[in-house]
Amino acid sequence: MLSQFNQFLLNFSLLITSLLFAFLPLRHVKLISPASPVKLRILIGFIAGFISVLLVLNSITYDGAKIDLRLVALVTAYYYGGWVSGGITTLSILGARFAVTPPGAYEGLILTGLICIALLITASIYRRFASHTLKDYLVLIGIGIGYSLPALYLLTETFNRFLEIALVYIIFILLGGYVTYSFLQELRKHFQFVQTQQELALTDGLTNLANRRKLDETLASYDKYGFAFSVLIVDIDFFKSVNDTYGHDGGDVVLRQLSHLLEHCCPDQALVGRYGGEEFVVLLPDTPLKDAVRLGETIRLACADQHFVFSTYPAFHVTLSIGAASSDQGETSFEVIQKADQSLYQAKQTGRNKVVAYSEE
Incomplete structure (x- = not known):
């Protein structure tokens, strides 16, 4: 036995x-x-x-x-x-x-x-x-x-x-x-x-979007395999005044509602992430710059039309400034992000609530 x-x-x-x-x-x-x-x-x-x-x-x-x-x-x-x-x-x-x-x-x-x-x-x-x-x-x-x-x-x-x-x-x-x-x-x-x-570890706790680490890892993979892509950097206009008026809880509500709007507007293959503060990034693989700009306009208009609601306050609106660039405008993804950030800065300096595509001119 x-x-x-x-x-x-x-x-x-x-x-x-x-x-x-x-x-x-x-x-x-x-x-x-x-x-x-x-x-x-x-x-x-x-x-x-x-x-x-x-x-x-x-x-x-x-x-x-x-x-x-x-x-x-x-x-x-x-x-x-x-x-x-x-x-x-x-x-x-x-x-x-x-x-x-x-x-x-x-x-x-x-x-x-x-x-x-x-x-x-x-x-x-x-x-x-x-x-x-x-x-x-x-x-x-x-x-x-x-x-x-x-x-x-x-x-x-x-x-x-x-x-x-x-x-x-x-x-x-x-x-x-x-x-x-x-x-x-x-x-x-x-x-x-x-x-x-x-x-x-790769998700932003507030919005459930990709966080900075996930975005950086994805950009690194684009560099490694030579993927073509375009990028949108999205920033909420006068977000400080939102926090001042409605408090940080109100600001968090705006960030969450905007994250839902971005996910709804962007195609399935896009990666939407929160880059920090009130700044968001949309990575668009195999997307020409002109199509990225068109999507940016769709996002901007949808946000301008949306009623943001917090607590007992009346519904209010926020607007977005968006910078766009594509991988053929930089040797690395880091350079592309920099150029999109420059375009965002230009949008902020020229009136806000607009989409600006990077141009060498």
């Missing part, structure tokens, strides 16, 4: 280690389910199939039976990827089982195929009446055990031999299933936490 325990422990360690390294590439995927894109479910199938092959190749042999935790990999594949993932995993299991089967002794291979297919069919029926919880995952594991025990009995030479391994098999399959589910859930929570912290 101790020898069996040790062998199962090695199989169990292999399962958990494989899961950790195999699912690392998927750490940025927010949700994996049978409704995920087909390409993702195919990838899940190949990952679970690879793990299954490792488990089968390191299985414990008892008479004609080979015992391992492949059932956990199959249930996991189906649970997260449906028939697509489960089917690929099944084929991987059968391929590995065939590779370790002596010529002419194909009873175990046939029973393995029947168990996998029966489990997938039963799981498909069960899923219609179940939710996506630990209980349902363990029920599928239990169904798989129920299908596996008769096959195990047929492949062992004596009933005592069957009992010798069945108890350990049941305990380790259930334990393996529970730990696998919990491990994957905790791993996903950890990845989501890390991703959230990374996003917060």
Whole structure:
């Protein structure tokens, strides 16, 4: 019994280690389910199939039976990827089982195929009446055990031999299933936490727009890969008077409302960020300067027409001065930002509430 325990422990360690390294590439995927894109479910199938092959190749042999935790990999594949993932995993299991089967002794291979297919069919029926919880995952594991025990009995030479391994098999399959589910859930929570912290580090706390660090990183990537872009630097006119009249809370409301306006007006590929204070930056990849100026005018007019509301004060208006420049006007993104800033200064000096494009003249 101790020898069996040790062998199962090695199989169990292999399962958990494989899961950790195999699912690392998927750490940025927010949700994996049978409704995920087909390409993702195919990838899940190949990952679970690879793990299954490792488990089968390191299985414990008892008479004609080979015992391992492949059932956990199959249930996991189906649970997260449906028939697509489960089917690929099944084929991987059968391929590995065939590779370790002596010529002419194909009873175990046939029973393995029947168990996998029966489990997938039963799981498909069960899923219609179940939710996506630990209980349902363990029920599928239990169904798989129920299908596996008769096959195990047929492949062992004596009933005592069957009992010798069945108890350990049941305990380790259930334990393996529970730990696998919990491990994957905790791993996903950890990845989501890390991703959230990374996003917060690149997000302005007041407006939820990109912050200075995110903008600088994006500009650095433009330099690195030679991307063409245009930039708008947007500044609120007389923002100090807004703070003086409505207080800093009123000023914060204006900044938040303006951030919503910028996101609404800008195309999806644009990156809108707060550069500091009342200054915003809009990065427009693959956008000519004339189109950037046109967008700047749209933003300026939309802001001038918007009613800003704070507390019990009457609705009020603010205007914007905007400077524009494009990447063909500077050798680096830093130079482009400088030129857009010069254009913004010109807009401020010549009356405000206008868009000025940088010109060499």
